[in-house]
Amino acid sequence: MMQIGNYQLKNNLILAPMAGVTDRPFRQLCRELGAGMAVSEMVSSNSLLWGSKKTQRRANHEGEADPKSVQIAGADPDMLAQAAKHNADNGAQLIDINMGCPAKKVCNVMAGSALLQDEILVGRILESVVNAVDIPVTLKIRTGWDKENRNALNIARIAEESGIQALAIHGRTRACHYKGEAEYDTIRAVKESVNLPIIANGDIKTPEKALYVLEHTGADAIMIGRAAQGRPWIFREIEHFLSTGDKLPEPTVSEIRDIMLGHLDNLYHFYGEFTGVRVARKHISWYSKGQSGGANFRNAVNRVDTIEQQLAMTHEFFEQLAQKEELAA
Numbered sequence: 001m002m003q004i005g006n007y008q009l010k011n012n013l014i015l016a017p018m019a020g021v022t023d024r025p026f027r028q029l030c031r032e033l034g035a036g037m038a039v040s041e042m043v044s045s046n047s048l049l050w051g052s053k054k055t056q057r058r059a060n061h062e063g064e065a066d067p068k069s070v071q072i073a074g075a076d077p078d079m080l081a082q083a084a085k086h087n088a089d090n091g092a093q094l095i096d097i098n099m100g101c102p103a104k105k106v107c108n109v110m111a112g113s114a115l116l117q118d119e120i121l122v123g124r125i126l127e128s129v130v131n132a133v134d135i136p137v138t139l140k141i142r143t144g145w146d147k148e149n150r151n152a153l154n155i156a157r158i159a160e161e162s163g164i165q166a167l168a169i170h171g172r173t174r175a176c177h178y179k180g181e182a183e184y185d186t187i188r189a190v191k192e193s194v195n196l197p198i199i200a201n202g203d204i205k206t207p208e209k210a211l212y213v214l215e216h217t218g219a220d221a222i223m224i225g226r227a228a229q230g231r232p233w234i235f236r237e238i239e240h241f242l243s244t245g246d247k248l249p250e251p252t253v254s255e256i257r258d259i260m261l262g263h264l265d266n267l268y269h270f271y272g273e274f275t276g277v278r279v280a281r282k283h284i285s286w287y288s289k290g291q292s293g294g295a296n297f298r299n300a301v302n303r304v305d306t307i308e309q310q311l312a313m314t315h316e317f318f319e320q321l322a323q324k325e326e327l328a329a
């Protein structure tokens with residue numbers, strides 16, 4: 001069982017924060033399908049942005065299951081402390097600090113994984129945020145700045161001394177971006193060296209890989225990002241495999257269709273028609289990946305911009321797939 005501060009998670013499977021993906025509808029869906037926690041998209045520590053529609057939407061947690069974890073990013077200890085306070089006042093129950101995102105936008109202003117270079121600043125940031133709020137603070141990092149500077153062990157020690165309550169580690173350095181396979185030896189070394197709950201992250205795409213990473217690293221939990229795109233049921237698949245050793249059958253096309261249509265409905269309600277249809281496009285693409293005729297379908301559905309047309313086309317595509325599936329059964 002995974003415990004962060006005073007929060008006991010129902011399992012040790014966590015949806016990774018992904019800007020532009022892990023909005024409230026997607027977090028809720030992953031929670032319903034088995035994730036024990038889902039971290040929100042990153043919220044800027046720049047208070048000038050807090051009034052914007054985008055940031056307000058990111059801070060919306062209505063109806064979301066506990067614990068609600070909100071990620072903040074930035075490089076200034078005082079601004080990050082204020083951001084943490086602001087989010088705690090607006091319903092966050094955990095604050096997650098992003099020192100793991102290699103996005104150019106974030107790296108250029110010396111936030112995200114670029115911060116790992118400056119251990120003194122890391123310590124100041126962590127203390128400042130931990131002291132600013134009375135809710136648990138977690139940290140997300142990569143294994144280091146580049147392969148020669150894998151300083152995750154130092155950062156983990158600083159995190160523990162600063163009162164951080166859990167540490168998520170993506171098994172890549174900043175310089176690796178997304179190239180190659182994530183490595184888990186550094187995560188294991190960190191787990192052996194500190195007493196913090198450790199969350200292992202990177203390239204976990206199957207129940208077997210989930211088991212391997214948990215066993216290899218000794219981590220307390222795992223975090224899944226890209227593999228949940230278009231496959232939010234991956235959490236229940238992993239949970240089932242970890243608890244029984246058996247694999248659940250793949251969801252049928254009609255199950256996928258039902259999950260997706262519910263997801264789309266939530267997106268339309270959350271964003272309204274204009275933005276909702278645009279956000280829905282990428283999810284529809286992910287859900288249709290690997291289905292026969294998927295490329296033509298995506299090409300066509302990406303061109304329409306009303307809810308009515310988007311739903312009708314999606315419905316029709318999955319309906320014919322479901323019929324084919326029934327005939328084959």
Ligand SMILES: Cc1cc2nc3c(=O)[nH]c(=O)nc-3n(C[C@H](O)[C@H](O)[C@H](O)COP(=O)(O)O)c2cc1C
Nearest residue numbers: 016017018019042098100101170202203224225226
């Ligand atoms: C589209 C996208 C957006 C991301 N945004 C964030 C972010 O805002 N904050 C963060 O800490 N990590 C972010 N990440 C990194 C993921 O949280 C995760 O560490 C990474 O994708 C590795 O896990 P995976 O192999 O399971 O995808 C993002 C990743 C992707 C693909």
